[in-house]
Amino acid sequence: MILLWMIVILMAGGVLAWITGRVNDALPRWISLLTILANLALAVWLWLAEPATALVPKGAWIANLSIAWIPQWGVGFDLALDGLSLLMLLLTFVLGFLAVLVSWNEIYTKVGFFHFNLLWVLAGITGVFLTMDLFLFYFFWEVMLIPMYFLIGIWGHENRTYAAYKFFIFTQASGLLMLLAILSLYFIHGSQTGIYTFNYFELLGTSFSPAMGMWLMFGFLAAFLVKLPVVPFHSWLPDAHSQAPTAGSVILAGLLLKTGAYGLLRFVLPLFPEAAIAFAPWAMLLGVIGIIYGAILAYSQTDLKRLVAYTSVSHMGFVILGVFAFNELALQGVVMQMITHGLSTGALFIMAGFLYDRIHTRNIEKMGGFWATAPKMGVIALVFVMASLGLPGLGNFIAEFLTLIGSWQANNWLTVFATIGVVLATAYSLRILKKVYYGQNLTDHIIHDLSGREMLIMVPMVLLILWLGLYPQPVIDLAKPSIDEQLQAYTNVPEDRTISMEKSESTTQPTDTLSQLKTKGGAYGLR
Amino acid sequence: MENLIWLIPALPFLGALLLILFGLKMPRIMVPVIGAGSVGISSLLTIFLGIQFLSDGAAMYVQHVWTWFSIGGFSPGIAFHVDALTMVFIFVITFVGFLIHLYSAEFMAEDADYSRFFASMNLFVGSMLVLVLADNLVLLYLGWEGVGLCSFLLIGFWYREPANGYAARKAFIITRVGDTAMAIGLFLLFQYFGTLNIQEILTQAPQTWSVGSQTAVLVALLLVGGAVGKSAQLPLQTWLPDAMAGPSPVSALIHAATMVTAGVYLITRTYVLFELAPTAQMVVAFIGAATLLIAGFTALTQNDLKRVLAYSTISQIGYMFLALGVGAWSAAVFHFMIHAFFKALLFLGAGAVIMALHHEHDMFKMGGLRKKMPVVFWTFLIGSASLAAVPLISAGFYSKDQILWLGLAGGNGSVILYIAALLGAFVTSIYTFRMVFITFYGEEKTHISHMPGFWMKLPLVVLAILSLLGGFIELPHNFAHFTLFTDYLKPVLPVIVIDEGLATIEWIFQIVAALVALSGIYIAYLFYLKKPYLAQNMERSKFAMSLHRFWYSGWGFDALYNAVFVRPYVYLSKANRSDGIDFFYTGLAYFTQWLNSLFTRTQTGMLRTYMMGVLVGAILVVTISLLL
Amino acid sequence: MNGISMEAGLLLAAILFALGLMGLLMRRNIIFMLVSVEIMLNAAGLAFIVAGMRWAQPDGQVMFIFILTMAAAEVSVGLALILQLYHQLKTLDSDAASRMRG
């Protein structure tokens, strides 16, 4: 029931904010702040009430809820929460909270309507993370787009309309393909078992011909890969991210992209094991291409937000790389990546927003030497830049390290290239630092340092990213059961893609790895 | 005591934290107190720890602070491992570090970003300690990257100067290239052992791999990749000279004494893997040889005082690599320690000089400082003597002579290596004293603005003493059987086997080495003090000039890398700035628009057209139904 | 009228229909268009009658009467509209009535 409440609270809060927005501007801000805080409290309570360690014996599911909705089609209003969803929810509410704070002094027009959209996006995202019914999933999947479209289209920067169209059309197109896949799955399952239902758990057992499985998986992938995004389906992202208002960018980068990753974990892996295994090498290849392509483009951008946008293209490459490595390390890495990337990129967008407040440009060629007058900002920027280049001690390192060490078990060469991507990451990340904070101040504006409110936003993020970097265990424990759940289908896959604890004795004779490399893990599919 | 190990790295971190949080608010005097104080305390702790370690003769201390993360049996911890090898390193890091902090307290006193400086320095000392204390490779990697970050911050410390920013970035990126190789090495190790705990790997490796197994070679080489990056060896040496953009204490601490020797530490730490991979070890030896020569010759031609020192650092680390390559583990570590002393000393001295001549770096604008700054001069002279390995009196002689000797007589030693090392020694003594003579002799060219005070002199003196006496704890066999250092390291590092045939005639080689060093000094004296015109004459010849230019540019590596990697990458990136893939989608959009304009033409608004449409439709429908 | 085969009758109707269609397409004067439409309708009616003859049922004629009435109604409305249009356009050229397009 509490799950339903989370969504209802957000939606109600949104409507309330809209209505009160006509009275004055302060109210909606406070309302949405409180709404999100309430949900955050709920989520935290859920977490503390369920010590992660207790999950392991009694299965992954912490809480669930099922209400009949469209019985004719076997559509139910099924919500369920496991470690993964809980983590995503926590991230959602934290970032939502920050998004509200960020827009506090940024949004002055139509404040009420703004917060309505903000809260409804969050509601949609929450729904996506919670639902266990494919119809409902698609429903929420679409619901979260409209308000996002408005956020970009109304409060965005100069080129907002174009960006909004692009975002909307890309996501819609891919979503419809997923819808087709969902429907076919529905009918296939129905014709096999006679039970026509969209329920996730029912559909899990469905079996189909390899070709069919492939097609269905592509249907789902279409939606998730566009959302993630994976090169070459990424071109909506830079526009959307750079044109959206700060809060919008934060939610886009921090949450919307994660719905794609979540979809991969929750649906693609367990529903289509054979197809996934067959497709794995190509998916990982896409991931690597994404990592490198994103990094290369990020390096030459002059629009700060656009630069950061391309860095997320690069970082999301790690996600798909890890997902299709099918082992615990990699998936843990992916989950970490989802969270830490949400924080670090979110923070970078917020910093960009702060700078935009001060000098009214996003062009880094016009910046420089801000460290002199804004040391606090500099230090915090330093932290998150380092996070984005994966400096150990910060959360992103754990994520990337686990992802890579996991994907190495599956495919050596691709992992090597992915690792090279880290060097490129260094190049573009340091470029931010150098262009913005080093050198001489070229603007005539005097850059004043972070205000109290801004510190209130940034400091928690710094603490979180440090915590995740130095003691990520709680997160890992929380995610473990659900990751095991997703991996069930892969426990009987070829030995060489499971992580090689027992390798040490299995290969005591002098083995010639160089020749093994090509035959390892996902790579066999490439032949 | 061994439960307090964690304090050693923790204290500098604490200092850094305090300085970051309150650095801007606290009174100026507090900054060095916290900065130097924290390092000082941890150096004291180190000394206590060392005393206890020696007294109770334990093989190693291990302290497990907390489990970093734990997934399916893979659980690297925040855990510290202390053994003889580590002791040497943490001693050097904390003690030399402390001295340099003291020095900086005065050296940086005028700088606006006083607290930022000390914060970064403390952060560095902390990370460096983590690096050497780590008991697993992941934690080591943390320290490894941490020092990289601090080096980046401190090279770019004077950030208003764009050049410094570039230098900092260059350093970070190039070392990151090496780190990537190292990371892949870690993946490979994990794949085979399912753990990254150093000791476990070292014990399991011999059972897993036989000597010469390809995997072992691969792993070793990947680790070497990391090492050459950090230690500025071929082919990744180009960043270190530019790194001199940082303040002199930084160069002393990071780019001479400690960080750049991390590579040496890494290889020594994982020596078992290298013994399993002779090929890789050979590679290390030859990298060392090549580097020490190239860097040496480059140093000959530099005018910038600090760049000379930078290249000499590269070349000295080359010696260490050579030693590692031939399996003279303890010799390498010994040279590391001695080098830390005298090179730190030299940089600090250079710093004092540069500061005195208000930030003048060019040697040829200096001169005649011998009388003006006696303390600096004498300490600098001692340091140079040690660097040039002046026989018997200087510590450098003992450490380097050992390497020369083992390079020939050691297990994997060979004549080529020996000759390279010898030639290197010769060049070293030339450029060292070239530096000394040009800087301190001759007539004064620039007015002296600032004389070093007590806090700057003290470290100089202490380090000078160390670089004189430090050598006597390890004497060549034929002097007296007095080898404290090797014996001390014996539990950790195997003692190298010596070709007994040569052992009898070791004294010949010692004399050769001594003569080489002295003759080098004499040549320097001849060219740069007695008969300067000789040098000018030589430089007039076309060949010499081009050679000079070539060496001056550091054998053209920078140009090469720019041409091969940097420019193409930047070009590619800029060329594709507006994302080629996007054109496909925009093209799609335009196509539909074009279709629209096409279709719109059918809506003429005229009845005739519409009726025509209906008729055509009818005909089509009928024909279709008739055809089928 | 037993001599005539149904095919012949239908053929005649078809020809008539085609003629009407041609007129409709070739004429630009709206009134003539209206007339041509009438012809087409009558062709249809004729076809019905022929068909009715074949099956010896009254239905054909019934339909024909329907068609006639409907045609009448259509013409009346049509003429009224044409009148209005003429007031505005001062012409009966159908192409003139093309202000809505695109």
Added chain:
Amino acid sequence: MVLDDFLHLMPLLILVMGSLITMLVIAVKRYHKIIYIITMLSLIAAFASLFEIGIGEPYHISPLFIVDGFAIFYIGLILLSSLVVAMLSYAYFEQREERKEEYYILHILATLGACVMVISKHFGALFLGLEVLSVSLYGLVAYLRTRERSDEAGIKYLILAAMSSAFLLFGMALVYAMSGSMGFYEIGLYLAASQQVPLILIVGFGLMVVGIGFKLGVVPFHMWTPDVYEGAPAPVTAFIATVSKGGMVAVLIRFFMQTNGFNYPTMILIFTIIAIASMFAGNILALMQNNVKRILAYSSIAHLGYILVAFLAGNAMGIEAVTFYLVAYFITSLGAFGIITLLSDEERDAEQMEDYRGLLWRRPWTAAAFTAMLLSLAGIPLTAGFVGKFFVLAAGVRTELWLLVVMLALNSVIGLYYYIKIVAVMFSQTNVGHERQALHPSAYLVSGGTIALLAILLIYVGVYPAGLMQLIEALIISIYAPVM
């Protein structure tokens, strides 16, 4: 028996009565409100009378009519939508100078015609209904005589409609000539009996397709739609978009069901081509259009294409999908045209994109409602349109019409663009430059209420479609019942 006939024809009879009464009242005294009320009453009464008819066995009034659940549902749908149109019309015509009263007569008669089509099971009845509908539509389209666009639209519609019905009739004649009967069912029997279907008959069917296609406004018989939509008064446009097309769809379904035309690949092929062509033509034509009425016209072409996809599925689910989608589409387009009506003033209809610039900040609720309608047309969740599209896709996927389904998906993406374009305009800032042509409609409670009602209905169906689906299932079932 005869009495029973009357009972079953009650709704139609009431409508006839209504039209007559209005005529008489006008003869006595022109009084807009009275006429309006009479119209409303007769429509409501007709609707109420539907509940008198039990949904038992299909009731045949041989040879022309059949009254079954299917018919009842569609009649109900038609009556309700024409009721809504009437409600909107009052405000619209109140602020216009022409004589308003005759409008209602024509309105009722058109509705009557549509109802006749729905219950027809015989060419004669079909023809009657069709013509009653069309002839009164000629009048309605050109009702605002003084506007040249209106007349132009009228004349175009008249000529083309006449032409197409000529085709239809000729086709019917040919079919009759071959099969010897005009009842759908008998024709079905004949087809079933004859193993080799005669050529002429096929040609006949082909010609009939022309007539049907024209009324549905599908490619290539679609060209009239934008002009007529633009020229006709907004309420009439709404009527054309809903009632007349709905009636035709009903006939199409019944005809196919009773002649089980789904067994004839030729027909399937033809309709497949038509469906795909309509989807593409409609959406692409609308893409750059700036006249809202024309946009809706083009989009209606596309939507008919979507409906055909479900129709081609051919099975029970398909028919249900068609019906459901039709309902959703009725609600939506009534709402959309309703809002156009609402915003129109005496000079002209609010059809230019500019009229909607910044509407959200001028009339937030209207804008919100319009947004909802547009999103529903685009098939975005929380609206009826989404469920409708989902249903259609489901039907298509079930019978594995992959080509059609993918085309549908692709097209709804293209369609997205122009719906969103309108929304974007409504949300964009108003700058003073556009004040010049801002319309000043006089607000009427009844129209506003209607819109609100429709919006709520839209959301309700979108969020909880189960109820409507039950109703449809319950009523539609009769269409499969074997006839006599």
